[in-house]
Structures are given as structure tokens and as C-alpha cells.
Amino acid sequence: MIAESIVNISAAVISASTPLLFVAAGELVVERSGVLNLGVEGMMLMGAVAGFAVTLTTGSPILGIVAAAAAGAVMALAFAVLTLTLMANQVATGLALTIFGIGLSALLGSGFVGQPVPALPKLHLAGLSELPVIGPVLFGQDALVYLSVILTGGVAWFLKRTRPGMMLRAIGESAASAHSLGLPVIRVRYLATLFGGAAAGLGGAFLSLSYTPMWMEGMTSGRGWIALALVVFGSWRPWRVLAGAYLFGGVTILQLHAQGAFHLPAQVFSMAPYLATIAVLTIISAGPWRGRFNAPADLGKPFRPSV
Amino acid sequence: MTITVTRRTFLAGSAAAAGTAVLGRPGRALAADPLAVAFVYTGPIGDHGYTFAHDVGRRAVEAHFGDKVKVTFVENVPEGPDCERVIRQLATSGNQLIFSTSFGFMEATLKVAKQFPKLKFEHATGFKRADNLAIYNARFYEGRAVLGDIAGRMSKAGVAGYVASFPIPEVVMGINAFTLAAQKHNPNFKTKVIWANTWYDPGKESDAAKALIDKGADILCQHTDSAAPLQVAESRGVYAFGQAQDMSAYAPKAHLTAVVDQWEGYYIDRVQKALDGKWTSTDIWWGFKEGLVGLAPYNAAMPADVKASADKLKADITSGAVHPFTGPIKNQKGEVVYADGKKASDEDMLKMNWYVQGVES
Known part of the structure; x- marks a missing residue:
């Protein structure tokens, strides 16, 4: 029973x-x-x-996942053209992109409301998935869960260990210096x-x-904004963002389990994730890591290459 | 009913007059303008829940009256300063009857109604009325009592999980009605409540549903708007009830039934009264009897005696033989709130802020 709860709570987390x-x-x-989207x-x-x-019409979740990445990239392309080529203000354009995306997705999705798709299959690794507790938690999730962790690792490796990654960081710190060194800032x-x-x-x-x-419609319910805050929370470092x-x-899941166990108003519990975030943020920025809590210096600044 | 004469009706009136040989100044009530009716929604009509149900009512008005009405709606109107602008815009653009369908539109509707005394306004689920502002609400707790009746029979563990939105009287009343009805079959029945603190966040609602099942619930009820808790119930193999609409498409095995909001009859009646010039500002709180609250079809998995029991309770509530809040009712501390046979008044229910024994919140 306890083992089962741990598995279920871990899966929810x-x-x-x-x-x-x-x-x-x-x-x-x-x-x-150096771009703030x-x-x-x-x-x-x-x-x-x-x-x-795409998953519903083709029956293939893989095509659906590819289409999702492509749709996100197309939206980002619109943002990039506006802010990087046409030099529009990044903050205003980003906010407009959010509002546009909410409306466009509702329009495109209006015919799909009320239709369920089968959930992504859970991975099953013979031997490993049957291990008690850690089996289903570590080896029984769907492919996207592993992809998210691999993606984080990939980003960490790319930024720290590869030449293009270092180029990217240099551009974020000082686009003008990077440009004078001949780095392709805009590209x-x-x-x-x-x-x-x-x-x-x-x-x-x-999510879907x-x-x-x-x-x-609007099924993300503000998760995009929380993710934006997590980048700051993780002080622009991949593994800290994962943490x-x-x-x-x-904390989001545990507060649901804690409701009813303590005699506190439900609102106190729903504050918990945000309070925890603020607490950790305060500790990080006041502690010995303070010096390393730094945003890319050119974040949000438009760059027009001098000819 | 006031008739605004436009160029188009002038011409239409003249054409009608030509046939009936009525001479004189055309355009004076010879051919009536369609009655312009507007609806203001807080959510998207695609929410498949609360707003969707109101929109079913709007479409019914359109289908019933055809050319006699001109119906418009505005969706996704935030409950804040912006809604006043939307309502005023609808009032200035010629709408004669305006339904504002969310609690949070109350103040704005009242304000605009005062500025346009000749127009008719109706506000759902609020409590502020004026001469040209009627209010209407549905007794959803009657439906929730029937869900409780079913839960009391279908739950083996005797524990229901309740995904709740905000601790307001409307929601508290539903939780209590559900629990009391279930306890008629199983005196030890418990309802565990988790507050999602949102009306609509599929992810959070599904997390709450999972947590409730982990806490031992084997049947779920919800007072949030998405079908996410039903999907969780389906995948975890427990029963659940839909919200506002028949949501069985999302969970064919888990979905037992749902309290269905049926605004159609009310909207058609009110538009008819406006067309007849008999509209007055009223204050209604209707339930099963008037057809404002209904139930989705039962799941085939429900045994015949459970269905019969649910049907009987529905019939008894409809006839008035049974009131879901009839004493003895005890609160969480075990104190008697309503003595044997005493019924809760409407006023009591509308400000209910305590839980009955057996609710774990």
C-alpha cells in the first residue's frame, strides 16, 4: 500500500x-x-x-509529437522574424505571441474539443520495469518524460562542452563583442x-x-509563465532548472495530499509551490552561490549588426 | 417592446403594407424588428462544461424563434473591469435583452442596467436585482444529491473523492448534498475533498483526482469544469461523475452520470415573454421540477436497483416529497444543525459555509 502510494505520487510529480x-x-x-521570448x-x-x-487524425503519437515541435518552432519563427530581423521590442512581441497563440490554438482546436485520444504508452523494459517501486517510477514512464531529461542533459552538455554552445553563450553576454569576433549573432x-x-x-x-x-482551450493554464520563472529560478543553468x-x-502534488491531513485552509496549501519557490530563490541569491546568480548580460537587448 | 426603425425595416414595412392596403406612415410596427438578444460568457463555448451549457441554451433560442430574434454572444469575457465595457457595448449596439451568465459579472450588469433602463438584463447565479435586471440560478445541489445516492450504492470503500474549485456556498452546498444522500445508504460514507483552487486547469484537476484515489476514494465527483478527473478515473479503474454535461465520451467506463445544466427552457421562456411584452424582473432558483437541472444517461454498469433508487430520489425531489437538506443533519464536529425533520431554508443554503459530518476537508 505504501509502495503503491509512493509509485502513484512519484508518477504524479x-x-x-x-x-x-x-x-x-x-x-x-x-x-x-540573449533573446527574451x-x-x-x-x-x-x-x-x-x-x-x-495530428495524433487524433493520423493515429500516430510520434507524428503528433513531431508536429507539436514544428508548431512551436513556427510560432518562434514569427517571433524571431519580428524581433531579430525587424527589431521589434522583444517583451511586447513575446506578450503578443502568447495572446495570438491562445486565440489561434482555440480556433484550430475547436473541432477537437470533446474527443479523447489514448494516452501515450508507458515504456516497458523487461526486467527493469518489474522492480518494486523504482521499476515503475524510473523505468515505467512514457517516452516524452525521458526525452525531457535527455533534452536537459543535452542542453547542459551543449552549452558547456561544445564550440557552438560557447558561441551561443558569448552572444548572449555581449552580442557586439561576439559580432566583432565574426560570430553570426543573428543566425x-x-x-x-x-x-x-x-x-x-x-x-x-x-499536456495534450x-x-x-x-x-x-487554454489547457496550459499559465504553465508557460511558471516555466519562464523557472529559468530565472535555475539561474540559467540546465540542471538547476531541472531541480x-x-x-x-x-510541492504542487504534495500540497494536494497534505490537504485534509492538517487543519489549515486549502488556500495555504495552494500557495505552497510559490512560497517554496520564493524561499529557495532567496536562499540561492543570498547564499555563497550569490556571485553565480547572473542573467546573460545582453538578455532582451536587440542587436543590429553594424555594416 | 420598443421598435427601432431602421432603413431596412422601413422598406420591409412598406412591402408588407402594400399587400394589406394599409396606408399611412409605414414603418410603425407593421413588421417587427427581430428581438436582439445577447449572451455574455466568461469561458470559451468550447469548454464542454458550464459555458458550453449556456451556449446550448442560446442555440435553442435561435432554433426556436428563427427570424423573430437576432442572437449574439461574446465568449471569454474576464470577470473584471473589462466585462462592463463588453456589456455596455452590447447595450449600445441595439440588444434589447442581455443575459450575463457568470457570478462575477454581477456588479457590471447592475451598473449597465441602471444606465439603460429601457433594456432588459438577466444575470445568472448572482443576488443583485433591479426593475430591468432579473436573476436566475439552478438548484444544482438537487442533482448532486442524486449523484450521492448513486455513490452510496456503488462505492465499495464507502469513500468518495471530490475535486472542488473554491470554498463558496454553491460548492459547499453540493458537497454536503452529495454526502448526505450517500449516507442514506451507507451511514459511514465519507467524502474526501481536495481544493484545486481553480475552475479550469485540466492538469491540476487531474492531479487532484489522482491524489484522491491514492487517499482511498473509489468514486469521484467534481465541481471543476474539465473532463480531466474523469480520464483519471477511467485509467485508474474507479467510477466518476461528469460536470455540467454528459462527459461519457472521455470516460465511457468510469462515467456513471452527470448533473446536466439545461438552460434551454428558461431562455426560451424569457425570450417569449420579452417578445410578448410580458417580461418582468424575476428572481428564480429552479431545479429538477422546472427542468433546469437534469441528469445525463446512466452508465450501463449501474445495477437496476441503483438506477431505480436514483430515479426514485429524482422523482421525490421533483415532486417535493424529499428535500436533500432534511434533518437530522450534523456538522463535522457532530453538533446537530438541523433537528429531525427540519429542512434548510433557501437563505441558509445560499450562505452555507460548514460541512456535514463525514466530509473530510
Whole structure:
């Protein structure tokens, strides 16, 4: 019974954390390149509707997942053209992208409301998945859950260990210096923005294909904004973002289990994830890590290459 | 009913006059303008829940009256300062009867109604009325009592899980009615409540549903708007009830029935009264009897005696033989709130802020 509860609670925590992790890992790359895209909620919704629609019509969740990433990337492309080529204000454009995505996804998805799709299949590894407790928790999730962790690892490796990753970071710190060294600032920022869009699309697809396998208008319910906050919370570092996503997901689920166990108003529990986030943020920024709590220096600044 | 004469009706009136040889100034009530009716929704009509149910009512009005009405609606109107602008816009653009369908529109509707005394307004689920502002609400707790009756019979563990939105009287009343009805079959029946603190967040609703099943519930009830808890019930193999609509498409095995909001009859009646010039500001709180609250078809998995018991309770509530809040009723501390045979008044129910014994919140 206890083992079963642990498995069930862990599964719920993983589902609550995974969409945040996808979106935050993608946005982290975007921000490290110096671009602030606040349109994640809109890109997520487009990913959710595209993933759902394609899975329902073709019957293939793989095509659905690809379509979700593509839909997120297309939205990000619109953002990139506006802000990187046409030099529009990034904050305003990002907010517009969110509002646009909410409306467009509702329009495209109106015919899909009320139709369920089968949830993504859970992975089954012979031998490993049967292990008590850790089997189903570690080896019994669906493919997107593993992809989100692999994506985070990939981002960490890319930024720290590869030449293009270092280029991207340099561009985020000082686009002008990077440009004078001959680095392709705009091209790298385009690619980073597209990657962020695709990751947000995957986060949306996780919602509409695995977490709650259905399409409903506005089903992200503000998760994109939480993911944006997680990037700051993780001080622009992939593994800290992962820890933040799981902390937030964990407290979200545990507060539901704690309701009724203590005689406190329900509102206190629903505050818990946000209070925990603020507490950790305060500790990080006041503690010995203080010096490393730094945003990319050129974050949100438009760059026009001098000819 | 006031008739605004436009160029188009002037011409239509003249054409009608030509046939009947009525001479004189055409355009004076010879051919009536369609009655312009507007609906304001807080959610999307695609929510498959509360707003969807109101929109079913709107479409019924359109189908019933045809050319005699011109119906418009605005969806996704936030419950805040913006809704006043939307309602005023509808009032200035020629609508004569405006339904604002969410509790949070109350103040704005009242304000606009005062500014347009010749127009008719109706506000759902609120409590502020004026000469040209009627209010209407549904006795959803009657439906929830029938769900409780079914839960009391279908739950083996005797524990229901309740995904709740906000601790307001409307929701508290539903939880209590559900629990009391279930206890008629199983005196030890318990309802565990988890507050999602949202009307609509599929992810959070599904998390709450999972947590309730983990806490031992083997039947779920919800007072949030998405079908996510039903999907959880379906995948975990427990029973559940839908919200506002028949949601069986999402959970064919788990979905036992649902309390269905049926606004059609009310809307058609009110538009008819407006057309006849008999509209007055009223205050109604209707339930099963008037057809405002209904039940979705039962799941085939329900045994015949459970169905019969549910049907009987529904019939008894409809006839008035049974009131879901009839004493003896005890609160969570075990104190008697309603003595044997005493019934809760409407006023009591509308400000209910305590739970009956057996609710774990």
C-alpha cells in the first residue's frame, strides 16, 4: 500500500514537472543567446493543439509529437522574424505571441474539443520495469518524460562542452563583442529561438497527449509563465532548472495530499509551490552561490549588426 | 417592446403594407424588428462544461424563434473591469435583452442596467436585482444529491473523492448534498475533498483526482469544469461523475452520470415573454421540477436497483416529497444543525459555509 502510494505520487510529480522542464529547458537556451521570448504560453498551446490534432487524425503519437515541435518552432519563427530581423521590442512581441497563440490554438482546436485520444504508452523494459517501486517510477514512464531529461542533459552538455554552445553563450553576454569576433549573432539567435519554440511545443504536447490526453482551450493554464520563472529560478543553468521544475511539481502534488491531513485552509496549501519557490530563490541569491546568480548580460537587448 | 426603425425595416414595412392596403406612415410596427438578444460568457463555448451549457441554451433560442430574434454572444469575457465595457457595448449596439451568465459579472450588469433602463438584463447565479435586471440560478445541489445516492450504492470503500474549485456556498452546498444522500445508504460514507483552487486547469484537476484515489476514494465527483478527473478515473479503474454535461465520451467506463445544466427552457421562456411584452424582473432558483437541472444517461454498469433508487430520489425531489437538506443533519464536529425533520431554508443554503459530518476537508 505504501509502495503503491509512493509509485502513484512519484508518477504524479513526474507528470506535473515534465511540461515545465521541456519549456524551461528550451527557454533557457533562448535566453542564454540573449533573446527574451515571453511567448512560451502561446507556443505551448500551439504545440498542444498540433500534437493532439495530428495524433487524433493520423493515429500516430510520434507524428503528433513531431508536429507539436514544428508548431512551436513556427510560432518562434514569427517571433524571431519580428524581433531579430525587424527589431521589434522583444517583451511586447513575446506578450503578443502568447495572446495570438491562445486565440489561434482555440480556433484550430475547436473541432477537437470533446474527443479523447489514448494516452501515450508507458515504456516497458523487461526486467527493469518489474522492480518494486523504482521499476515503475524510473523505468515505467512514457517516452516524452525521458526525452525531457535527455533534452536537459543535452542542453547542459551543449552549452558547456561544445564550440557552438560557447558561441551561443558569448552572444548572449555581449552580442557586439561576439559580432566583432565574426560570430553570426543573428543566425545563432534565430536557431536558439526556434529550438526554444520546438521545446515549448513538446511541453504542450506532453499536456495534450500524456498528462491529460485531450484538447481544451487554454489547457496550459499559465504553465508557460511558471516555466519562464523557472529559468530565472535555475539561474540559467540546465540542471538547476531541472531541480526547480521537479521541486515545483513536487510541492504542487504534495500540497494536494497534505490537504485534509492538517487543519489549515486549502488556500495555504495552494500557495505552497510559490512560497517554496520564493524561499529557495532567496536562499540561492543570498547564499555563497550569490556571485553565480547572473542573467546573460545582453538578455532582451536587440542587436543590429553594424555594416 | 420598443421598435427601432431602421432603413431596412422601413422598406420591409412598406412591402408588407402594400399587400394589406394599409396606408399611412409605414414603418410603425407593421413588421417587427427581430428581438436582439445577447449572451455574455466568461469561458470559451468550447469548454464542454458550464459555458458550453449556456451556449446550448442560446442555440435553442435561435432554433426556436428563427427570424423573430437576432442572437449574439461574446465568449471569454474576464470577470473584471473589462466585462462592463463588453456589456455596455452590447447595450449600445441595439440588444434589447442581455443575459450575463457568470457570478462575477454581477456588479457590471447592475451598473449597465441602471444606465439603460429601457433594456432588459438577466444575470445568472448572482443576488443583485433591479426593475430591468432579473436573476436566475439552478438548484444544482438537487442533482448532486442524486449523484450521492448513486455513490452510496456503488462505492465499495464507502469513500468518495471530490475535486472542488473554491470554498463558496454553491460548492459547499453540493458537497454536503452529495454526502448526505450517500449516507442514506451507507451511514459511514465519507467524502474526501481536495481544493484545486481553480475552475479550469485540466492538469491540476487531474492531479487532484489522482491524489484522491491514492487517499482511498473509489468514486469521484467534481465541481471543476474539465473532463480531466474523469480520464483519471477511467485509467485508474474507479467510477466518476461528469460536470455540467454528459462527459461519457472521455470516460465511457468510469462515467456513471452527470448533473446536466439545461438552460434551454428558461431562455426560451424569457425570450417569449420579452417578445410578448410580458417580461418582468424575476428572481428564480429552479431545479429538477422546472427542468433546469437534469441528469445525463446512466452508465450501463449501474445495477437496476441503483438506477431505480436514483430515479426514485429524482422523482421525490421533483415532486417535493424529499428535500436533500432534511434533518437530522450534523456538522463535522457532530453538533446537530438541523433537528429531525427540519429542512434548510433557501437563505441558509445560499450562505452555507460548514460541512456535514463525514466530509473530510
